[in-house]
Amino acid sequence: MEKEMLEHGFSWNRRRFLSAMSLGVGSVALGSLLMPDLFKNGGVTDENFVPGVPHFAPRAKRVIYLFQNGAPSQQELFDYKPKLREMTGEEIPSSVRGNQRLTGMTAYQASFPLVGSFVDFKQYGQSQAWISDLMPYTAKIVDELCIIKSMYTEAINHDPALTFLQTGAQVGNRPSMGAWLSYGLGNENKNLPNFTVLLSRGIGNGQGVYSKLWSNGFLDSVHQGVQFSKGEDPVLYLRDPEGMSRKDRREMLDKLAELNDLSYKEMGDPEIAAKVQQYEMAYRMQTAVPDVMDLSREPDDIVKLYGPDCLVPGTYAANCLLARKLSENGVRFVQLYHQGWDQHGNLPFEIQKQAKDVDQASAALVMDLKQRGLLDETLVIWGGEFGRTSYTQGRLTKDNYGRDHHPRCFTVWMAGGGIKPGIVYGETDEFGYNIASNPVHVHDFQATVLQQLGLDHEKLIYKHLGRRYRLTDVSGTVVKDIIA
Numbered sequence: 001m002e003k004e005m006l007e008h009g010f011s012w013n014r015r016r017f018l019s020a021m022s023l024g025v026g027s028v029a030l031g032s033l034l035m036p037d038l039f040k041n042g043g044v045t046d047e048n049f050v051p052g053v054p055h056f057a058p059r060a061k062r063v064i065y066l067f068q069n070g071a072p073s074q075q076e077l078f079d080y081k082p083k084l085r086e087m088t089g090e091e092i093p094s095s096v097r098g099n100q101r102l103t104g105m106t107a108y109q110a111s112f113p114l115v116g117s118f119v120d121f122k123q124y125g126q127s128q129a130w131i132s133d134l135m136p137y138t139a140k141i142v143d144e145l146c147i148i149k150s151m152y153t154e155a156i157n158h159d160p161a162l163t164f165l166q167t168g169a170q171v172g173n174r175p176s177m178g179a180w181l182s183y184g185l186g187n188e189n190k191n192l193p194n195f196t197v198l199l200s201r202g203i204g205n206g207q208g209v210y211s212k213l214w215s216n217g218f219l220d221s222v223h224q225g226v227q228f229s230k231g232e233d234p235v236l237y238l239r240d241p242e243g244m245s246r247k248d249r250r251e252m253l254d255k256l257a258e259l260n261d262l263s264y265k266e267m268g269d270p271e272i273a274a275k276v277q278q279y280e281m282a283y284r285m286q287t288a289v290p291d292v293m294d295l296s297r298e299p300d301d302i303v304k305l306y307g308p309d310c311l312v313p314g315t316y317a318a319n320c321l322l323a324r325k326l327s328e329n330g331v332r333f334v335q336l337y338h339q340g341w342d343q344h345g346n347l348p349f350e351i352q353k354q355a356k357d358v359d360q361a362s363a364a365l366v367m368d369l370k371q372r373g374l375l376d377e378t379l380v381i382w383g384g385e386f387g388r389t390s391y392t393q394g395r396l397t398k399d400n401y402g403r404d405h406h407p408r409c410f411t412v413w414m415a416g417g418g419i420k421p422g423i424v425y426g427e428t429d430e431f432g433y434n435i436a437s438n439p440v441h442v443h444d445f446q447a448t449v450l451q452q453l454g455l456d457h458e459k460l461i462y463k464h465l466g467r468r469y470r471l472t473d474v475s476g477t478v479v480k481d482i483i484a
Helices: 002-007 014-020 023-034 082-086 136-140 158-167 177-185 246-267 270-293 300-306 316-328 347-371 442-452
Strands: 062-069 121-124 129-132 145-152 195-201 226-228 333-339 378-383 387-392 403-406 410-415 423-425 435-437 462-464 467-469
Touching (some): 062 158, 062 177, 062 316, 062 347, 121 136, 136 347, 158 442, 177 195, 177 442, 195 316, 246 270, 300 316, 316 347, 347 378, 378 442, 387 410
Parallel strands (some): 062 333, 062 378, 145 423, 195 333
Antiparallel strands (some): 121 129, 145 410, 378 410, 387 403
């Protein structure tokens, strides 16, 4: 051992030294990664949790998260506030605003005039939920939705708020929700990744999305989200180099696995085993991905349902249709990001374009899943990272205004996956500024999502650097009132 350490001192650390003490199981560990069913349910991790086995019977198998990046204004879409219209131009009462934190973009303002929505609302469905005229397709499926109007967060700027919703922390280097589900539930389809990411962009100001949002964090890299692009190669570097046959590729991977097995036995680094598993996944994806990504064979009624944009790669509609196909093929977590909702100014013009981008396709996805018998086992989520202020940012004119960031209350909707349909949960005050009933914190929301997939958020734990981490950190309560 001492000789090995001298020869390879540059590559040794405490973890590798300790790992080398158990070289006898190296081949077994690598073999179990290459053939996951070989020792299924045989390894116990921290807190006696067995990866791939739910804590209890799940209500949902998969999640499709339609993330509206930039924070949609709830006052123009779902949270009807006639009082705001009546008081447009008047100062927001100090008793309502209180001492709440403001962003640097409005903290300098001498006044905070209220502004009502420029768009009308109507009531729909058995729930009589108020839905904006900007969302006519969503209005048609309101009896499938659980609309939560009382979400709140501590983060007041986009990057920390977005990171918080996706990873449970406002800083980076934490596993995202999709990575946690991949770790907790394992593969349903061995030819596709557990966690995929699709990006699209609308007309408005687009806040950035970064790979840290679909990172595996400190979990094994096999749990990282795989981004699919709109180009000729939806997954980069998936194709074989020119002149390499399928047989050549298989032989190359077999030899590479042998070499990596030797490295694993010598170094004991689990990332070596994870790398081999990723090579194998890429090989299987070469056949599965082109078929899933091919939308040309979708029947006319499906194209009509989602709208003509569903055949244009990279659009929100196309990504919604792809999300259905990926979920239908067993992908555990499909994450969509649609940028363009950051409307500090010119809101009336921009939000109409954004709503038109997403309304039909979002509703179509829910309807499509339902007609295929998949909605009960698929949890669909729609929403952004926080809400928008009831007062205007900058100058208020007759036809133009903007709204600043507002973490104190915002709206999301959920459908399928064992969530109660046709209900509105939580309310805000008459100004749409504070929560009046049934607050739902980000960690409560995350705990509820995990609950629907058969995972106890307090038991889905991974020990890292001496601390036990979980998606909901040290808080979170399942919102039982919205569970069917």
